[in-house]
Amino acid sequence: MVSPSETPDSNVTESRSETGRRLPVELRQAHIIEQLRKTGFVSVAEVAAALAVSEMTIRRDLIDLETEGRLVRTHGGAIAPEGTAALAFDREEPAFEQRLRQNNAAKEAMATVAVSLLGTRQSVAIDVGSSAFVLAARLRALPSIKIFTNSLRVASLLGRERRDVYLPGGEVRGDEMSMCGPTAVAQFEQLWFDIAFIGAAGLTEAGFFDYSLEDSELKRVYLRRSSRKVLLCDSAKFNRLSLVQVAGLDSIDMLITDAAPSGELAEALAKANVEIRLANPATITS
Incomplete structure (x- = not known):
């Protein structure tokens, strides 16, 4: 006893x-x-x-x-x-339309670089968020890839083109229009992706951050279940924090951004062996 x-x-x-x-x-x-x-x-x-x-x-x-x-x-x-x-701490998640307008030229340039990484017949995971949505618009020109996303916006945009687009089941998260919850996590955990494009609310030496507990769970699924992990993060988000730390820098393979990181953030990325691809907004024409 x-x-x-x-x-x-x-x-x-x-x-x-x-x-x-x-x-x-x-x-x-x-x-x-x-x-x-x-x-x-x-x-x-x-x-x-x-x-x-x-x-x-x-x-x-x-x-x-x-x-x-x-x-x-x-x-x-x-x-x-x-x-x-x-570091700056962002407590409130701006509306999607507001985020889509912010640093749009940088996001368009980042999307150009991201598309260049893709080959034919690949399985591609796309996160929620404005950078991912801008990238998705570019993927309409690539009919031979399979798209897996928890973003209803991305799925609707690409679904109009009759591509292979897959959504998980689960709950819909408010204004972000994202699928989340245990069902969505369990379904995508059964898959394996050639490449994942993941967005972030902030990037620091400690890793990258997001506003939402629910969306962060799907981001971690993409990290676990992808051969190549690519973070889309414009330089305005450097040295910024938000509610949830999604993962450390060593969880990603590549950072696509519009300006080179500097100082301790650059050192931390180098230590984590993260490849940095720079996108030049000046090359984007309206």
Whole structure:
């Protein structure tokens, strides 16, 4: 019989092995603050792995540090408080039509580069978002590829051309017009794509970010199930954060953007072996 003091409780107790080797709380929290200083964001999972402690331990540290005003907790981690971070944090997702107009020349140029990567008879995964939609318009000239997307806008645009376009089942997410939820994730997890084009709300040394928990799950499916992972991200999104960290830089193979990253972001991309393809908006004519 197990005594009350021996009853397992993941919210209260930790493994003996962790307790024996755990760093003092002051050192753990100093590590967290140092990571925030460097990148503006920390991931619970990454810090827990680096310090060989449980994620619950790190979450408690984040709660304490937030109480002291030294960080702001987000889904899966924390960011530096406003006014102290070199990175910008975007809390609200702009309307799709607004995003489509922003930096449109850069997105058109990025789409030109993205199309050049495609061959015949490939299976292509396309994310939601304005950059993906601009790319989809270019794909109408490529009848021999199969398109898989969770964007109803992309599917409608390409479906008019009677191409092979596939949507997952599931729930529809509001203004973004995206398919999401467990059914959509499960269906696309059964497939394998030659290449995936993924959008982002922001890009930092820590990885790339999105506004939506639901859409982020499908982005991760594309990362897991694609031979080649390409991030479409214009330079206006460099050093910006939003609610969800989708993945680290080492999860992508290529970044297509309109201006070369610089400083620590450039160093982090190089360290992660991310190929950078530059798109020149000046070459796009109306």
